Amino acid sequence: MWADESVFYQIYPLGLCGAPAKNDGVLVNRIGRVTEWIPHLQKLGITAVYFSPIFESDEHGYDTRDYAKLDCRLGTNADFAAVCGALHEAGIRVVLDGVFNHVGRGFWAFQDVLANGWNSRYKDWFHIHFDGQSCYGDPFWYEGWEGCFNLVKLNLQNEEVVQYLLGAVEGWIREFDIDGLRLDVAYCLDPNFVRRLRSFCDGEKPEFWLCGEMLHGDYNRLMNDQMLHSVTNYECYKGLYSAFNSYNLFEIVHSLLRQFGPEPWTLYKGKHLLAFADNHDVTRVASILTNPQHLPLVYGMLFGMPGIPCVYYGSEWGMKGEKAQGDAALRPEVRQPEENELTRWIGTLAAAHRGSRALCYGTFRSLVLTNRQCVFERAADGERVLVCVNAEENDFDARFSCGADSAVDLLTGERVPLENGCHLEGYSVRFLRC
Numbered sequence: 001m002w003a004d005e006s007v008f009y010q011i012y013p014l015g016l017c018g019a020p021a022k023n024d025g026v027l028v029n030r031i032g033r034v035t036e037w038i039p040h041l042q043k044l045g046i047t048a049v050y051f052s053p054i055f056e057s058d059e060h061g062y063d064t065r066d067y068a069k070l071d072c073r074l075g076t077n078a079d080f081a082a083v084c085g086a087l088h089e090a091g092i093r094v095v096l097d098g099v100f101n102h103v104g105r106g107f108w109a110f111q112d113v114l115a116n117g118w119n120s121r122y123k124d125w126f127h128i129h130f131d132g133q134s135c136y137g138d139p140f141w142y143e144g145w146e147g148c149f150n151l152v153k154l155n156l157q158n159e160e161v162v163q164y165l166l167g168a169v170e171g172w173i174r175e176f177d178i179d180g181l182r183l184d185v186a187y188c189l190d191p192n193f194v195r196r197l198r199s200f201c202d203g204e205k206p207e208f209w210l211c212g213e214m215l216h217g218d219y220n221r222l223m224n225d226q227m228l229h230s231v232t233n234y235e236c237y238k239g240l241y242s243a244f245n246s247y248n249l250f251e252i253v254h255s256l257l258r259q260f261g262p263e264p265w266t267l268y269k270g271k272h273l274l275a276f277a278d279n280h281d282v283t284r285v286a287s288i289l290t291n292p293q294h295l296p297l298v299y300g301m302l303f304g305m306p307g308i309p310c311v312y313y314g315s316e317w318g319m320k321g322e323k324a325q326g327d328a329a330l331r332p333e334v335r336q337p338e339e340n341e342l343t344r345w346i347g348t349l350a351a352a353h354r355g356s357r358a359l360c361y362g363t364f365r366s367l368v369l370t371n372r373q374c375v376f377e378r379a380a381d382g383e384r385v386l387v388c389v390n391a392e393e394n395d396f397d398a399r400f401s402c403g404a405d406s407a408v409d410l411l412t413g414e415r416v417p418l419e420n421g422c423h424l425e426g427y428s429v430r431f432l433r434c
Helices: 031-044 077-089 108-119 159-176 191-204 234-245 250-260 292-304 341-354 357-361
Strands: 008-011 048-051 055-057 064-070 093-098 102-104 148-153 180-183 209-212 274-276 308-312 363-369 373-380 383-390 396-399 406-409 415-417 421-424 428-433
Touching: 008 031, 031 077, 031 341, 064 077, 064 102, 064 159, 077 093, 077 159, 093 159, 102 108, 159 191, 180 191, 191 209, 234 250, 234 274, 234 292, 250 363, 250 373, 292 341, 292 383, 292 428, 308 341, 341 357, 357 373, 357 383, 363 396, 373 396, 373 421, 383 396, 383 421, 421 428
Parallel strands: 008 048, 008 308, 048 093, 093 180, 180 209, 274 308
Antiparallel strands: 055 064, 102 148, 363 373, 373 383, 383 428, 396 421, 406 415, 406 428
16 A cells, blocks of 8 residues: 555645635635645655635634635635645655544535434434434534534444545546545544445555554454555654653553564554544644654654654644644745754655655564663564664663674665664664664
């Protein structure tokens, strides 16, 4: 699967492009700005862009009004098709946010229910009961997503709803030639719907990739041969920043051993989870780390550990943003990308990751583990890469035996002796191919 060898970049278009917070009904081609970012994406080594919601919505994109129409604040369908064409021409795949659990109150079918009540032919598209009143004063009550009643839960056991959503996906493939979907709140979706979606997409486009937003529990519930190819690795997202903040690399390495280690009970061995340091829903990693020197090390770990690395727009140059300040603080407008030492570092990491079978597909084995240092081995198809991290300012001599006298550092090109281990400078990362 192409995604397994990719480096992803997440864009929240309504934010990056500076759209008004609420849908003002004014048509403006803002999405075209994304084409100006393509040279920057290429320098970063990005091979796939994941767009957060782009379709007509009430406010933030996850409250959809119309699955067939680009949000007017971003432009027209033709405007977005041009962006997709430019990305594909640059060798960059396109993945959209599939928001199928719920819609906004402005969704056309829900508007019909508001107008016609019991007589609406769409009343069974939702979980509606006419024996009460909603918090909005509607003469009925309905299910919303996790108590958010501006997000009206769809009835995914209704065949008309399923056909409507599958038809929408078909339209996106035809009109924009998209390569995959990230399913919003996949953990809430009806499993039968996910199976139908997988079967449908397999028939529509070879290697169409499906990734689900999963927060907790057993990811295999939805990630299997009949459902999703991948899920978001929230367990290791938390482990990444927490392990560095607490100077306890045992936390992240033990999570990786639990998920991908050599033991037969390992949960996700051979699977490719979407790995990230931050996204549109959480505090930026540059804001959450207590030691700024750890920022490049977090990305070193991200690109060295099992999974498909994904970078959130702006974080590649150290942008800050805290969840406590609201979603707008996490999803700002950015007129043009910045480039600094961190962006160049991420570009180097991305090139190493994409150029290594071991880093894309390799097994995981821990060789050295202390509170502040770790060395782990990724191995595939006769290639071995030792990922070495030193999270403290002092140099460290990592002692281990790997059966090789020397290795080439994929990040610098230098040959490194491996007599009983290797030397790690303070606050450093090495990818040693041996």
